[in-house]
Amino acid sequence: xxxxxxxxxxxxxxxxxxxxxxxxxxxxxxxxxxxxxxxxxxxxxxxxxxxxxxxxxxxxxxxxxxxxxxxxxxxxxxxxxxxxxxxxxxxxxxxxxxxxxxxxxxxxxxxxxxxxxxxxxxxxxxxxxxxxxxxxxxxxxxxxxxxxxxxxxxxxxxxxxxxxxxxxxxxxxxxxxxxxxxxxxxxxxxxxxxxxxxxxxxxxxxxxxxxxxxxxxxxxxxxxxxxxxxxxxxxxxxxxxxxxxxxxxxxxxxxxxxxxxxxxxxxxxxxxxxx
Numbered sequence: 001x002x003x004x005x006x007x008x009x010x011x012x013x014x015x016x017x018x019x020x021x022x023x024x025x026x027x028x029x030x031x032x033x034x035x036x037x038x039x040x041x042x043x044x045x046x047x048x049x050x051x052x053x054x055x056x057x058x059x060x061x062x063x064x065x066x067x068x069x070x071x072x073x074x075x076x077x078x079x080x081x082x083x084x085x086x087x088x089x090x091x092x093x094x095x096x097x098x099x100x101x102x103x104x105x106x107x108x109x110x111x112x113x114x115x116x117x118x119x120x121x122x123x124x125x126x127x128x129x130x131x132x133x134x135x136x137x138x139x140x141x142x143x144x145x146x147x148x149x150x151x152x153x154x155x156x157x158x159x160x161x162x163x164x165x166x167x168x169x170x171x172x173x174x175x176x177x178x179x180x181x182x183x184x185x186x187x188x189x190x191x192x193x194x195x196x197x198x199x200x201x202x203x204x205x206x207x208x209x210x211x212x213x214x215x216x217x218x219x220x221x222x223x224x225x226x227x228x229x230x231x232x233x234x235x236x237x238x239x240x241x242x243x244x245x246x247x248x249x250x251x252x253x254x255x256x257x258x259x260x261x262x263x264x265x266x267x268x269x270x271x272x273x274x275x
Contacts, residue, residue: 031175038167046160081203081211088202092259094250096196102227102249103193109226110193117191120184127174134166144169189232189243197248199256201263206246214260214267222257229257 037059044055103110134140148162194206203213218233231246250256 034171034174038164038171042160042163042167045163046156078209078211081213082205082209085200085203085205085211085213088200090198090200091263092199092256094194094197094248098251099195099249102251106226106228106249113191116188120181120188123177123181124174126177127170130173131170185243187243189245191245191247193247194249199259199263202267204248204260206248210246212246215264216260220257220260220264222253224253227251227253229253229260231260 041052041055041059045052048055134144144166145159145162147165148158148160151161152158192206192210194210196208197204197206201214203211205211212231216231216233218231221230221232222228223230228247228249230248233244233246248256
């Protein structure tokens with residue numbers, strides 16, 4: 001956890017949240033896709049078992065294409081933002097070697113933070129482990145498959161109900177795991193640590209791949225004891241708003257925070273004047 005006694009917090013002017021409705025639609029869409037996938041998988045397993053593997057591959061390909069399409073749009077925006085920031089005047093720069101030394105001094109607390117984040121991420125793998133367990137143990141698999149036979153006797157319909165029940169259980173388990181994961185991310189945030197970064201009067205470029213344009217919509221926290229500045233912001237990912245913490249290690253936390261605040265405010269004023 002952050003040492004709040006050593007922190008100074010700066011908040012940008014509150015922004016109107018226009019993404020709440022989009023986030024809700026995105027979450028509902030994800031759940032609907034999951035339910036439809038369950039029905040289709042159960043149907044294929046029951047009536048066309050010989051095509052189960054092909055259907056699974058096709059499903060994975062479609063989902064990957066959707067993700068690539070979303071990531072492609074985001075990548076285009078990020079590339080434009082990076083070009084805009086690079087056109088600005090370089091004000092502050094920290095190289096990887098400097099950050100590595102500061103991280104080494106902060107090792108124990110950093111290890112604790114990353115361990116907590118890793119445990120949160122592992123929650124999402126629980127449903128997958130249950131699937132593997134059930135299919136690996138014949139007694140469990142037969143017990144689940146007998147549910148359909150107890151209702152419909154033998155036949156494809158009985159098999160369909162059994163698979164529907166099996167996939168449904170995993171889905172019901174995965175939903176609370178997902179909710180817990182999202183709540184933890186919303187409360188604690190996902191920590192990203194820069195290995196190197198450049199600050200210009202247009203924004204910040206982290207690891208030559210992640211742009212943060214001014215003005216920053218979020219909080220800027222300074223920890224002088226642990227030698228870093230953190231940017232806390234909300235990011236929309238796959239229909240969900242998650243808190244993201246971007247940590248910038250620096251020998252001069254107060255100086256870096258002052259630079260970010262100053263140019264963020266200047267850029268905000270310039271933007272408002274143009275409007």
